[in-house]
Amino acid sequence: MSLLARAISFAYVPEKYVLTEVTVEVERGEILFLLGANGSGKTTLLECLCGVRVPQHGTVLLDGRELFKLSARERAKYVAYVPQFPEAAFAYTVEEMVLFGRAPHVGPFGRPGRNDWERAYRALALVGLDGLSRRPITTLSGGEKRLALIARGIAQEAPYLLLDEPDAHLDPANQHRVLSVISHLAKEGLGVVATTHNPNSALLYGKRVLLLRAGKTLAEGAPKDALSAELLKEAYGIPFQIVGDGVGPRAILPKVEG
């Protein structure tokens, strides 16, 4: 049971590929971190994996079935996508926003019922936002908005969860909360793909990493192998040092001159 993108290429403008023959697979029960410089194609890859964008070449297989042959609603029952920022045009409350995650489980003319409310509240409690449920989403801080979106993704109850930079804009405590919630969900059997700009998040919480450069796979494997100083330099263009290599916790820092 896995979500598998096989040799996909995607271009927004004809012939200008943002992704070139990328192959990536995440199984249920594991976390995969996507790393790469700004503009290396991380978000586009996530959007191809959840069916929002259709790659020009290659296929995406969801538990062996072709993702793009499923209806949008069927896809959403299996793959949940958490974008970077909420883009609601109006001031919905946090609970209303999280309830939106129940959309694939509610009929076209229906509204979420008691069961959906319970699941939404369980998701809110999981990210620690249940005290803010009646607040308009527009009045939340950046980090709280992020947590609300993650709760929406959890409430969707899809076996695969894709998150775009879940640890960005959060203080260290909230980063830890979000990433440990995600680890917990993976232990419960979800397949999770998360992009991040913090290699240490991948070291601490990840089992597997995919490093992208300019839309191509640069490295894939266990964090300590795929995030070596050489590969990181190739991906980001600046030198890095690995701290605590061999003993104790490892950390990756940019190498500062002088």
Next chain:
Amino acid sequence: MRIKGRGAERAFGPVRRAGITFLLGLLPLFFILGSLHFGRMGLSLSEVWASLFGGEVSETVRALVLRVRLPRVIAASLVGVNLAVSGAAFQGIFRNPLVESRILGVSAGAAFGAALAMVLQSGPAGIQILAFLGGLLAAGLAILLGTAFGGGILVLVLSGVLVSSFFSSLVSLVKYFADPYVQLPGITFWLMGGISTVLWHDVLPLAVASFLGVAGLFLLRWRLNLLTLSEAEAQALGLHVRRLRFLVIALGTLLTAAAVSVSGVVGWVGLIVPHAARALVGPDHLFLIPASAGLGAAVLLLFDNIARTALPTEIPLDILTGLIGVPVFFALFMRQIRRGGGWK
């Protein structure tokens, strides 16, 4: 391990929102009674009551109430409902509180249809039918153009602006060729909006359109909430965004075109009423649609009462809604800015 609510800025809960929505829904009833009572020939409320419910009253009074004022009052309410509800729906799918049904050129198309009907001398029924077809044609063209260039919201708005100004030119063309002494004043006056000539047989098709449009949009109330998210988010939540958006546009166009074919072009109501309703009951369309409908009917009745009683002759409705609507809109806008709220 939980973040405490900061108390302030908590939104109303569902129960209070439902209560306010209910009150707004009742509002038109008072305005309808009041509008039957008001007028050039003063009637007491008991005379109105007696005429409506078969009490002792002179035939002249009964005829005035049942054949002149009642159809006009019902038509005004329905026009208000249509403009406000279609405005709410368009604001939702365009994800922008600044738009109304004029955005897709529906009003301009309907105006062209009506002007053409007047030049062709096809009578009141012809005006309604051609106005309706013109509105649908304009929205259809805007959607077709928008889809040809990718179908995103921005392209759709741009095509709406283009189609709108194209149909405005067509209206000018019709006016240019119209008989300057008989037809031109008629067209000009009709375009300024008004419900003075409404009879019972105009009300029935309007009522059918109102029912279909409002019921359809109300059925989609929760899906409409989801359409206010970005297109990618809504798609990832399993919505067939384009299909759903076109369905909403079709229903909104039906409402607008039906209103314009009876009342001419009446601006601002479709923009301000849903905005005010949203401030009162929040952005959930479960409450927003009925609240907009109630408030829209009440506001249009109020304007129509002013239109028919303020001066010795009727004042065109669009002039009134513009004169009052623009300052109100400005006040709303300033309030939003002062609160530090974004105007997205």
